[in-house]
């Protein structure tokens with residue numbers, strides 16, 4: 077596991093569905109919709125100035141697709157920067173629907189705006205609103221306003237902890253406990269923001285079970301928010317108690333944990 081974390085799994089290049097492409101559709105196919113092998117370098121631009129592909133971990137693509145966004149929906153990406161998953165969500169909306177992409181950090185929200193400007197034609201970009209709010213309070217201010225919410229929560233990200241001594245120095249069990257508090261607050265906010273019958277996809281790149289199934293367990297045990305985990309079945313990874321996990325040494329991508337929840341009426 078440690079070796080696989082240090083030796084990052086090869087990312088994939090996901091085609092920008094709004095850009096014009098010159099390559100064959102199936103070039104370097106990796107078995108993930110819209111993705112091919114990433115051979116290095118920076119993405120080029122089409123004639124309209126749109127970047128042609130976005131480089132990200134294959135597990136992130138599977139996570140964004142697992143929210144199962146449909147045309148015309150109102151979708152919220154609660155912790156959206158830098159925006160790789162947001163690009164997948166807006167493509168899934170097709171010709172109709174709206175995305176709110178939120179990130180509390182001003183610098184990261186700025187980066188998110190740049191990504192959206194680089195990848196989306198103006199008419200599509202106009203359907204994405206970027207906000208810079210504390211996601212923990214989103215749900216109380218706009219309850220029931222969305223059909224689906226992606227919560228890609230801030231987490232321990234052990235990949236960075238093992239790779240950088242400075243990150244290792246910041247790690248402590250207390251830090252995990254603080255992150256769990258935030259993750260739980262973000263998750264309950266996401267559940268308030270979604271309409272009854274709507275979906276929330278909770279995900280992290282943490283390995284610590286407390287930040288993954290642990291957060292879902294706390295939600296179910298407290299029982300204040302009526303929601304149920306829904307099964308996920310992906311071509312890579314394995315089930316956990318409430319969700320699904322992709323691990324680099326086993327699956328060649330991740331780490332990424334996800335749990336799909338449905339808000340009950």
Ligand SMILES: C[S@@+](CC[C@H](N)C(=O)[O-])C[C@H]1O[C@@H](n2cnc3c(N)ncnc32)[C@H](O)[C@@H]1O
Pocket residue numbers: 136154155156157158159160161162178179180181184209210211212228229230231
């Ligand atoms: C894992 S990253 C999101 C990655 C992003 N979804 C993507 O695919 O590119 C988590 C993000 O959560 C943001 N964040 C942390 N706490 C937050 C909060 N309370 N409200 C909103 N955003 C928050 C961080 O600034 C960070 O950009």
